[in-house]
Amino acid sequence: MEITGAEALLESLKKEGVEIIFGYPGGQVLPLYDALYSEKDIKHILVRHEQGAAHAADGYARATGKVGVCLATSGPGATNLVTGIANAYMDSIPMVAITGQVPTMLLGRDSFQEADVVGITMPITKHNFLIKKIEDLPRIVKEAFYIAKSGRPGPVSIDIPKDIFTGKLKFSYPEKVEIPSYKPNLKGHPKQISLAAKAIAQSKKPVLYVGGGVISAEASAELKQLAEKCGIPVTVTMMGLGAFPDSNKLALGMLGMHGTASANYAVTDCDLLIAVGARFDDRVTGHIPRFAPHAQIIHIDIDPAEIGKNVRVDIPIVGNVRSVLKELLEKLGPKENHKDWIEQIEEWKRKYPLSYKKDGLKPQFVIEEFCALTRDRETIIVTEVGQNQMWTAQFYKFEKPRTWISSGGLGTMGFGLPAANGAQFGRPDAIVADFAGDGSIQMNIQELTTAVNNRLPIKIFVLDNSYLGMVRQWQELIYQHHYSHTDLANNPDLVKIAEAYGCAAKRVEKPEEVRAALEWSLTIKDRPCLIDFVIAREENVFPFVPPGQAINEMILD
Amino acid sequence: MKHTISVIVENKPGVLSRVAGLFARRGFNIESLAVGVTDDPSVSRMTIVAEGDERDLEQITKQLHKLIDTLKVFDIPRELSAERELALIKVAVNEKNRGEITQIVEIFRARIIDVAEDSMTVEITGEESKVEGIIKLLRRFGIKEMVRGGKIALQRGGAE
Numbered sequence: 001m002e003i004t005g006a007e008a009l010l011e012s013l014k015k016e017g018v019e020i021i022f023g024y025p026g027g028q029v030l031p032l033y034d035a036l037y038s039e040k041d042i043k044h045i046l047v048r049h050e051q052g053a054a055h056a057a058d059g060y061a062r063a064t065g066k067v068g069v070c071l072a073t074s075g076p077g078a079t080n081l082v083t084g085i086a087n088a089y090m091d092s093i094p095m096v097a098i099t100g101q102v103p104t105m106l107l108g109r110d111s112f113q114e115a116d117v118v119g120i121t122m123p124i125t126k127h128n129f130l131i132k133k134i135e136d137l138p139r140i141v142k143e144a145f146y147i148a149k150s151g152r153p154g155p156v157s158i159d160i161p162k163d164i165f166t167g168k169l170k171f172s173y174p175e176k177v178e179i180p181s182y183k184p185n186l187k188g189h190p191k192q193i194s195l196a197a198k199a200i201a202q203s204k205k206p207v208l209y210v211g212g213g214v215i216s217a218e219a220s221a222e223l224k225q226l227a228e229k230c231g232i233p234v235t236v237t238m239m240g241l242g243a244f245p246d247s248n249k250l251a252l253g254m255l256g257m258h259g260t261a262s263a264n265y266a267v268t269d270c271d272l273l274i275a276v277g278a279r280f281d282d283r284v285t286g287h288i289p290r291f292a293p294h295a296q297i298i299h300i301d302i303d304p305a306e307i308g309k310n311v312r313v314d315i316p317i318v319g320n321v322r323s324v325l326k327e328l329l330e331k332l333g334p335k336e337n338h339k340d341w342i343e344q345i346e347e348w349k350r351k352y353p354l355s356y357k358k359d360g361l362k363p364q365f366v367i368e369e370f371c372a373l374t375r376d377r378e379t380i381i382v383t384e385v386g387q388n389q390m391w392t393a394q395f396y397k398f399e400k401p402r403t404w405i406s407s408g409g410l411g412t413m414g415f416g417l418p419a420a421n422g423a424q425f426g427r428p429d430a431i432v433a434d435f436a437g438d439g440s441i442q443m444n445i446q447e448l449t450t451a452v453n454n455r456l457p458i459k460i461f462v463l464d465n466s467y468l469g470m471v472r473q474w475q476e477l478i479y480q481h482h483y484s485h486t487d488l489a490n491n492p493d494l495v496k497i498a499e500a501y502g503c504a505a506k507r508v509e510k511p512e513e514v515r516a517a518l519e520w521s522l523t524i525k526d527r528p529c530l531i532d533f534v535i536a537r538e539e540n541v542f543p544f545v546p547p548g549q550a551i552n553e554m555i556l557d
Numbered sequence: 558m559k560h561t562i563s564v565i566v567e568n569k570p571g572v573l574s575r576v577a578g579l580f581a582r583r584g585f586n587i588e589s590l591a592v593g594v595t596d597d598p599s600v601s602r603m604t605i606v607a608e609g610d611e612r613d614l615e616q617i618t619k620q621l622h623k624l625i626d627t628l629k630v631f632d633i634p635r636e637l638s639a640e641r642e643l644a645l646i647k648v649a650v651n652e653k654n655r656g657e658i659t660q661i662v663e664i665f666r667a668r669i670i671d672v673a674e675d676s677m678t679v680e681i682t683g684e685e686s687k688v689e690g691i692i693k694l695l696r697r698f699g700i701k702e703m704v705r706g707g708k709i710a711l712q713r714g715g716a717e
């Protein structure tokens with residue numbers, strides 16, 4: 001039996017196990033929306049801006065580990081997805097972005113709502129496709145999903161001309177993927193793993209430096225075994241939050257620009273740095289020549305191009321992080337604890353805890369209170385970008401992978417709210433909270449409608465300093481207090497806005513109101529709620545490693 | 558340092574722009590580029606000459622590898638490289654210098670592939686130095702037009 005391309009696309013998505021897609025209609029995807037009209041097995045969520053669709057798919061993917069799917073029409077619909085695709089690319093999030101395109105006959109003629117999506121998304125996708133022949137559709141969808149989730153995950157875009165949706169084909173879905181030029185290397189080289197085991201056995205002051213790769217490879221259990229078996233302190237990147245329990249004795253917290261002093265001192269002082277699924281980003285390394293200057297470096301990563309990209313590496317191991325850690329564990333004997341090293345680290349932790357002055361309503365306090373309140377409940381924390389993000393990374397304590405969702409590599413303001421929506425769709429039983437800034441929340445505020453219409457009980461906690469706070473902080477500390485265009489004192493009333501959208505909302509101005517307000521937010525189960533916390537306006541994020549400095553040269557407060 | 562990089566790719570639309578775009582994005586200048594199909598019509602081979610140090614080369618090689626359509630990437634070291642360039646040079650001629658130009662063409666084992674009243678078109682194949690050499694000698698007669706193809710290269714002997 002023949003079916004249309006639009007139907008074939010939906011069938012293919014079902015074969016991939018897709019349950020939900022986030023999208024927005026338009027001319028070139030009309031035939032697909034017509035097929036969706038009677039579709040029962042795939043839920044389509046209508047967002048209010050295509051960027052919201054991409055971020056929702058991204059948040060869904062981060063919360064569940066599945067491939068997120070977003071959909072937009074050609075031209076402006078597709079270009080509105082671009083920031084969301086780039087965001088997923090920078091953080092290696094598996095996503096398939098489907099866009100309508102003008103009919104094949106009209107391609108390349110500057111037709112109405114034509115944009116060169118393959119060209120535009122080339123540098124921000126792992127791979128992309130333009131379907132020109134309807135027979136290719138099932139194979140391309142299969143390949144797209146395979147590429148998105150295998151190896152180092154990432155977004156893949158599929159551009160589909162309108163006539164492909166309306167054309168007919170005899171549908172059959174390929175069983176297997178055959179891409180001769182794409183064979184991700186999963187198993188680490190045994191010789192390299194032995195070298196690493198030897199280096200670990202000989203090290204007196206080792207540190208594990210852990211990134212988002214541990215989360216995407218589902219390798220937290222193996223990581224914990226390694227750390228505990230050999231007594232190795234663990235620091236995580238912002239993307240790695242949740243990969244190792246913050247409550248563990250060996251946890252150092254986050255490193256880098258806003259990392260803990262103990263993590264930054266430990267990395268600077270260690271004799272062996274074991275990087276696992278991390279990429280030595282400049283926000284982590286600070287001034288590279290003085291990053292881990294005394295250390296031998298082991299780098300475990302699925303992507304060979306990450307090895308040696310930013311720092312010299314002594315023992316590279318290319319492979320799936322989980323499989324490599326497993327094999328490494330087998331080669332390691334139980335190790336006497338590095339007593340002196342652990343003591344040194346404990347001393348740093350005691351001497352330089354994360355701290356803030358408790359005068360007025362402080363953002364850190366709000367986060368700590370929410371952390372205490374949700375301690376024993378399944379909670380997913382999402383953030384926007386800026387100080388709100390860094391305070392949350394520092395003061396919420398993460399115990400499990402996929403409980404922290406934040407825009408790392410791209411640092412996209414406006415990511416949090418739609419990503420929280422996506423996460424709540426993926427994890428309906430979890431508490432999902434977006435710690436937001438007053439600037440960022442306004443960048444995709446329209447997605448409140450998506451949340452309200454779907455009765456998503458997400459919590460939005462605006463840490464409202466009426467500033468583009470992070471930029472203001474840099475202006476204060478590096479640009480002589482020149483607060484150039486960062487004052488948002490004329491913000492609209494966010495409580496009224498939230499209420500107008502149909503959310504529950506309130507404002508909190510005193511520390512003593514915080515606990516009750518947060519408790520109140522947890523009682524709201526049938527719609528989103530927003531709390532506008534009017535925080536101390538010029539509170540800063542510390543520690544802070546000024547750009548160009550070594551990471552042990554922090555401003556502590 | 559100049560490197561000659563061979564990139565074996567799936568012969569698909571858009572592959573050239575993926576490869577070229579990668580060079581541009583990562584800040585590498587392509588000095589010359591030649592693409593053609595291989596013995597297997599589903600596979601193309603690109604020969605790219607680019608400037609960079611060892612680290613740059615390593616990084617670009619790995620990034621090229623990451624492209625889904627790339628089958629193989631390798632750098633051909635100078636001493637192992639059998640390489641050729643092709644150029645067509647249209648030189649201005651007159652009665653007096655025609656003989657001299659013909660002599661130069663013979664010395665370089667180039668060929669004259671078109672003759673007109675006031676010009677001759679010379680075809681030269683060879684290593685870069687040879688091509689540069691004849692261009693230098695012909696320049697004083699006046700080069701009306703010239704086209705150079707990208708360098709192509711294979712590794713000498715059995716190894717690849």
Ligand SMILES: Cc1ncc(C[n+]2csc(CCOP(=O)(O)OP(=O)(O)O)c2C)c(N)n1
Nearest residue numbers: 386387388411413437438439440468469470
């Ligand atoms: C889309 C986008 N534009 C600009 C920036 C640059 N930027 C980074 S943080 C920041 C300020 C964010 O302000 P707000 O959301 O209020 O957060 P705060 O730092 O005050 O907590 C800006 C403008 C960005 N990261 N993303």
Ligand SMILES: [Mg+2]
Nearest residue numbers: 437438467469
């Ligand atoms: Mg702000």
